[in-house]
Amino acid sequence: MKDLKHLIRMENLLQQANNELVQEAKEEGRKALGYTCYFMPEVLLDLPGCFSVRLRAPNCTTPVMATYYMSGRTCHYGRSLMERALEGGFNFLDAQMATETCTVTCRFQEHLQRMDIIQNPDFFVEFMDVPFKKTENSLLHYRKQLQAHVLDKLHEKFGIDTSDEALMKAIQQHNEVCRLITEIGSYRKLDIPTITGYEFAVIQLTTLTCPKDKILPMLRETAEELKTRKPDAKPTWKVKLALAGAENDDPDFTKLIESCGAIVVADRYCYGSLPGREEIVVQEGETPLEAIARHYLITSCCPRFMPQDIMRARKKYLADVCREYNADGLIVESNKFCEYWSYERTIDALVIPRDFDIPTCSIEKEYINSASGQLRTRFQAFVESVELKKLHKEPAAKEEPTLKEMVESRIEEKVEQIEDHIDDRLVKVENKISDIEEKRQGVKGVIEEKVEQIEDHIGDQLVKVETAISDFEEKRQEVKETIKKKGQRKTRSER
Amino acid sequence: MRALLKTLKILFFLCTGLYIILFIVFFFDLDGKALFYGVEPFLSNHYDRMKRKDPLEKIYRTDTPNYEYND
């Protein structure tokens, strides 16, 4: 496919947290607000006067200093963020808007709070509590937390306008990003998608890590470009896969999957767009903050939610995503030491193939996947198995036959095969007979000819013999007459 | 009276005998040894061989109710 115009620039923007667009925004006097989790609504951090940066630590493979503080037995993502902070990579931050939603990222943010790591005198960390349910009580609690620990803090510390009008403006901008990402992402649903999983991951990540207003022009152009983008004449992939799981902000992971003969068509993981890029709808009689709280609580599919119906609905959501995006299979990944996803991944790998008939590959990965050889082998094997299953499925996408139907169809198949075989043999035998007849006729003709020839020959020879006999008879008569004549002369002379 | 005294005497000796036996069991940790070398291996073996249901075969229903109470 033709290269996307902004892809390389976007890739470059992902090389460091403090990228050129972040720097531009900071130069304009806006406050950079870091966060790590979907439960911290980015739309609130994108109010006029500030902007959100979802933290990443690209290219961090060996977090040595962070391992001293957080040991080597905690999630690599949390440690990598800590390492980047200790290296000074997050000094551009004015505040960290924190959530205690998973243990290790919480510990990372607590280190920011306790230690003097961020070299910015005004820097502060603010924590909020996030409920584990989606009930009315939880919703109310969540909204109060957002008000107290996000909006009030931003207003108090930076004088940010947090009025409903300002919130509506932020929602509008946020919704435009969501609309564009959804539009761009929808090309993954095509029979032959016109955007790869890697390209989409890069685009999606830039919307999380760059000021929205700065990235929007590139998004608009990309969306336009995709309207006319033609797929490759011959696809380079064999199967379509959905990718689900824990924190993943590494587009190269998607690229790795796609280098094994697959295309990633859906991204249901932390930092992905499913869920995450649905538009926020402010319903009648609802304040913008209420709408935001409801939106983030209801759309989230985090394994942190504990009510029975929500825990179980997550599996169905995953299956629905696979169906909507026509995925042939599913990869569920979790970062090593991530407890939520260790369990979720294990259960997904047991339930999804069994109850939803979707082939599923369960993978444990690192934050940055330097050991890609092993993963590649796993992905290649999975792609092959999905491809085989797909080939078997293609003739009829009907329901699974019963055992009786299977036996009957197998018998029919066998009978057909035997009949075909007998027919084949019959034709062959007939051909043989006709061949023999032909040959017989041929031999007969040859014999007759030969007999004729022999007869002719004999006839000729007979004629010749007769001629010779008659010649001989003539000669004998002549000799006889000569002898007679000579005898008569002698007698005459004797006399 | 004599029979009663005799019975009490027998009872006393029986109880004393039992007490002494129990003290020997206690002091030489014979209870621990019997459990460690005899009972536990037997039970462990039994549990290892026991037929169990496979809970992974249970249906994972997705139509459970929402237990929420707002009134």
Next chain:
Amino acid sequence: MSEKKTYTRQDVMNKVKSLASDFWNGKPHEERRLGDLYVDKTGLYKHREWRGFRDTMYYFNMIWLYNYGHMVGDIMKYGGGLKGPILFAKGVWRYRWLGQSYLPVMHWFDRGLEGMRGEGLRASAWHYRAMVSETIRQFMRMLQADQNLGGDPEIWKKTLAHDETVWGGIFYPWRDRIDDVPLQMIPYFVTCHVNNHVVLNYIDAAQSIGLPGDPCPMCQAEAGIFILDDVPDYFPAVVTSNEACDGSVGTSVLQDWMMNKPLFAMPQPMQFDDPLVQEHCAREIEECWKFIEEQTGETFSWDELVKHLERQNELQRFEWEKWEVAANTDYYPINGVSQALYRIYQSQDGDRDIWHETDERVRKILEKCVENKINSYPLTRHRVIAWSCAPLYYSHWCTWAYNCWGLNCIINMDSLMFDMTIRTDTYENTLQDMALYHEWAPMRRMAVGGMHHIFELWEYMEKFHCDMVMMYDQLQCKGMQGVHGLFEDEFRARNIHAIWMPHALPDKRTVSRSEIRSIVNDYMTTIMHEEPLDPTLLEFDDSEGW
């Protein structure tokens, strides 16, 4: 040429006196050689320790015989008379956690009470006795209701299950009609302490379905019990929580699948210092109460709630008295392991008769110790505070550490989790306090809601006059691993002697008891330059022990 040793009459007299003293009082601490009593590898004794006539007879009569007797008596008491032993036998035959861990109970006493004498022995043993009794009460209720064993459906209807980390107090309003039995308290938690072989089966089962080995092994084991189909079917509905970590949340998904029963999730909020959180949590408790009413058909009783809360407050007040003695005197008779296990069990379980009976007995011993200035741990060299979560397979390390090195574990983090009484004057106040108590769940109050909680260590060190920290290093606890470096920095900055004790909660295969002892030994010799009180305890092999 060897010198021929001659004995004077005085020598003989001295020897006889010494033997008589040993017989009557037991050997002095430094001459006990407790390590020589072990049968190699097994943790069994060649013979049990002679603690002196009075203490040996006390141990034999009031601990060994008394508890064996009560273990039978309690089965009958809580199992409906003579039916109890039959039901118990069926349970032993069906459930591994019951069969393998019930019988070696007296060895659990032995390990925790090794080397102890006098009032310390008596007070600590009463704590153990209470835990055994409450354990029997709980599992007999499970068995009576258990549909796997053909239990009584009526009892089944009147029994609710909950995560072991949901405080029993939530169910107080129904205590007169319904009983609540935690799902994992007996099959997992108690089992680990009594016989650490059992839990390994459950951990392996969890990993056999594809779960990685790195999540918290406690959560793995709790999942494994379900995977191995080793949970009695004793309840119609269940209440769960997010306690104590992310792994517990994951486990609850797996458990829900396998239980497949009405489930009410009642997670504790994380940022519990935030006043806004209390209102939310209180409403969650109220919703839970409605769920219980809906599932059981029994109505909420305010009077029952108040009655049990007030009784629980009594328990808390006595705990404060105990802390007071432990913190400010040398006369606290309860050893480290009894303090830790009894307190976490009782505070989580809530109000039960056995805790009151035990506290009454212990109060008498405590008062006697204070009045008569009896020091049950006279060879204490260091007053130790144990912080973070303890190795369940080696909770009796405190007993060993005192016998070997004179390290006296005065208090531990889990004991300090619940530090409040609950107001019963109005519904609102009660609910507000209950919410806070619920949020301060075990392994949690110091671990979440901000790092300042985990660093409350310094205040408690001061309060309990401790000069050393036994810093538990649960290798698979993400929360504690995530704060490892800061603790190192703080220990250095404050010049505090801290021994890091690595372990994997219930799984002895990760770090063995012997390795733990070796780490303590190394610290005591190389850093503290001290000599052991009993050198036979430095190294011994109990790798196959319970």
